[in-house]
Amino acid sequence: MSTPIVVMGVSGCGKSTLARDLANRIGRTFIEGDDCHPPANVAKMSAGISLTDDDRRPFLEKVSAALLAAEGGGVASCSALRRRYRDLIRMRCGHVLFVLPIVPYGDLVGRMLGRDHFMPASLLDSQLATLELPTPDEFAVLIDGLMDTPSQVRAVLSAVPDLGIGSLRKPDGYTDMQCSYHE
Ligand SMILES: Nc1ncnc2c1ncn2[C@@H]1O[C@H](COP(=O)(O)OP(=O)(O)O)[C@@H](O)[C@H]1O
Ligand SMILES: O=C(O)[C@H](O)[C@@H](O)[C@H](O)[C@H](O)COP(=O)(O)O
Structure with missing residues (x-):
């Protein structure tokens, strides 16, 4: 099975945009995490209320199930903050690659205010407070979220060169999170 990929991070960091383009580039199925929320979660977020761990469980289960079911392997957008x-x-999908676009606060606010989405900008602070950066024992790539999307896709492909050819192994010398801020 192809190693599932999750583009993670706070609202507005570009998860969906990058996950869709990365999936297209490597011939995988794109899974929109936003579509995996139960309606009650969407109602809560729309009302400006942060989700709890219990709220997030069915969302994470659905994303995981979709990744497992994806033909040709999946690339999901899913905040996966903690x-x-x-x-x-x-636990559900085995070895998973997480990709985290990093975007400065002001740009995140600008992006959230500039789009039509159920997630209000008022929830950004709680998203950032909830975010736990991947630790070096996790298979994760941090990328510059201010780069244009094709450059982000290239950054991911250069950090993990065997993407798209089945199960990913950590490249030789890959001991830490790879930070591809400068290509
Ligand atoms: N690399 C980028 N540079 C500039 N704007 C971007 C970039 N990626 C996404 N955006 C814009 O930022 C907003 C949020 O992107 P989106 O992919 O929906 O983020 P998320 O899924 O993390 O909430 C959208 O308006 C999108 O067009
Ligand atoms: O586009 C967005 O704004 C995000 O994708 C958004 O949907 C949100 O980040 C989570 O899906 C909500 O769940 P969390 O509170 O667990 O991030």
């Missing part, structure tokens, strides 16, 4: 959320996805 370590324990990523652990749940790994």
Whole structure:
């Protein structure tokens, strides 16, 4: 099975945009995490209320199931903010690559205000407070979220060169998270 890929991070960091383009580039199925929320979660977020761990469980289960079912392997957009959320996805899907676009606060606010989406900009602070960066024992790539999307796709492909050819192994010398801020 192809190693599932999750583009993670806070609202507005570009998860969906990057996950869709990366999936297209390597011939995989794109899974839109936003579509995996139960309606009650969407109602809560729309009302400006942060989700709890219990709220997030069915969302994470659905993303994991979609990744497992994806023909040709999946690339999902899913916030996966806390370590324990990523652990749940790994428990269901095995070895998973997480990709995290990093975007400065001001740009995140600008992006959230500039789009039509159920997630209000008022939830950004709680998203950032919830985010636990991947630790070096996780298979994760941090990329510059201000780069244009094709450059982000290239950055992911250069950090993990065997993407798209089945199960991913960590490249030789891959001991830490790879930070591809400068291509
Ligand atoms: N690399 C990028 N540079 C500039 N704007 C971007 C980039 N990626 C995404 N955006 C824009 O930022 C907004 C949020 O992107 P989106 O992919 O929906 O983020 P998320 O899924 O993390 O909430 C959208 O308006 C999108 O067009
Ligand atoms: O486009 C977005 O704004 C995000 O993708 C958004 O949908 C959100 O980040 C989570 O899906 C909500 O769940 P969390 O509170 O667990 O991030």
